[in-house]
Amino acid sequence: xKLSIKHKKLVKPLASTCSVVEKxxxxxxxxxxxxxxxxxxxxxxxxDMEAEITVTIDGVEGDDGACTVNxxxxxxxxxxxxxxxxxxxxxxxxxAEVKADKSRxxxxxxxxxxxPSMENDTWEKSLTVPRGxxxxxLELTSFSMAQQDxxxxxxxLLLEIEDGRLRAVATNGHRLAKSEMKIKxxxxxxxxxxxxxxxxxxxxxxxxxxxxxxxxxxxxxxxHIRLTCDKTVFVSKLLDxxxxxxxxxxxxxxxxxxxxxxxxxxxxxFRAAILANEKYHGVQLSLDSNKxxxxxxxxxxxxxxxxxxxxxxxEKMEIAFNVHYLMDALxxxxxxxxxxxxxxxxxxxxxxNPGDKDTLYLVMPxxx
Numbered sequence: 001x002k003l004s005i006k007h008k009k010l011v012k013p014l015a016s017t018c019s020v021v022e023k024x025x026x027x028x029x030x031x032x033x034x035x036x037x038x039x040x041x042x043x044x045x046x047x048d049m050e051a052e053i054t055v056t057i058d059g060v061e062g063d064d065g066a067c068t069v070n071x072x073x074x075x076x077x078x079x080x081x082x083x084x085x086x087x088x089x090x091x092x093x094x095x096a097e098v099k100a101d102k103s104r105x106x107x108x109x110x111x112x113x114x115x116p117s118m119e120n121d122t123w124e125k126s127l128t129v130p131r132g133x134x135x136x137x138l139e140l141t142s143f144s145m146a147q148q149d150x151x152x153x154x155x156x157l158l159l160e161i162e163d164g165r166l167r168a169v170a171t172n173g174h175r176l177a178k179s180e181m182k183i184k185x186x187x188x189x190x191x192x193x194x195x196x197x198x199x200x201x202x203x204x205x206x207x208x209x210x211x212x213x214x215x216x217x218x219x220x221x222x223x224h225i226r227l228t229c230d231k232t233v234f235v236s237k238l239l240d241x242x243x244x245x246x247x248x249x250x251x252x253x254x255x256x257x258x259x260x261x262x263x264x265x266x267x268x269x270f271r272a273a274i275l276a277n278e279k280y281h282g283v284q285l286s287l288d289s290n291k292x293x294x295x296x297x298x299x300x301x302x303x304x305x306x307x308x309x310x311x312x313x314x315e316k317m318e319i320a321f322n323v324h325y326l327m328d329a330l331x332x333x334x335x336x337x338x339x340x341x342x343x344x345x346x347x348x349x350x351x352x353n354p355g356d357k358d359t360l361y362l363v364m365p366x367x368x
Contacts, residue, residue, distance in 0.1 A: 001065025066112035153241030200236035254341035
């Protein structure tokens with residue numbers, strides 16, 4: 001194997017591939033990136049056995065072959081070279097020589113045949129979705145995923161294909177985000193659920209940010225999911241487990257509506273949160289006729305109180321929430337107004353933009 005490639009063609013795809021390579025690996029070869037040149041196309045593959053990224057670069061000069069080198073070291077070398085440099089890589093006898101301009105580096109290699117592959121699943125379902133809409137679907141929900149929860153299936157995001165719609169749901173047990181979009185498909189098809197690990201959700205979101213094509217392809221197997229975006233293929237294992245029945249926890253009737261200006265509500269919550277308890281982050285909403293008072297206290301007996309107008313016609317009520325749960329949802333909403341639907345101080349509250357039936361947020365109240 002021997003290859004020659006321009007700096008600007010290599011650095012970004014290599015950085016994308018390295019994103020799944022963990023610094024500490026149980027297998028030495030998982031610290032490496034697999035480089036395979038075939039017919040003028042160079043593929044770069046990185047893996048941690050849970051997720052795998054392969055990026056293909058066309059129009060690369062050289063001789064066909066494959067090798068693996070340390071991913072981080074190769075990326076650092078390439079980034080340190082001049083942008084106009086032409087990089088040459090020549091493997092020989094367990095090492096690879098990297099040359100550009102007047103610089104020369106020698107890296108250790110491991111056999112390409114030992115590099116593990118995740119392409120061992122039969123893809124049972126394939127669908128093409130608009131890149132921008134799928135990216136937005138993840139933005140609207142992924143922040144509600146749990147982090148390091150003992151209930152491992154909450155440390156990810158549920159994707160559900162049902163009745164010609166693609167639905168994303170995330171929850172940590174105290175809040176829930178749900179959003180959906182239309183897709184092409186048979187509305188009578190049996191519903192399909194899959195739980196994406198947190199790392200996979202973050203990697204897919206990043207790939208969708210960098211992508212240029214209008215559509216991406218999703219393929220689902222029994223244990224894996226594969227996303228193809230431009231010249232990048234991402235494969236991830238799915239989490240094994242039963243996601244909670246989210247439909248059962250959404251209260252069907254919440255009779256009291258509170259309507260507020262979204263940006264103002266977010267800013268007032270941010271101000272009150274300055275003096276909220278650092279452990280529980282609780283704020284109290286005191287609801288009265290066409291106004292809401294937001295207050296917070298902490299263990300030092302300090303207090304913050306802010307007031308703002310609101311559309312509210314119910315009886316006086318006090319209800320408390322984790323302020324970050326409210327603010328996180330408000331950040332990703334894109335309309336000027338937001339509606340909160342409430343029953344009482346001990347029942348979950350839902351949030352949505354007026355008239356938006358596709359996206360819903362649920363927040364459990366707390367005691368202060």
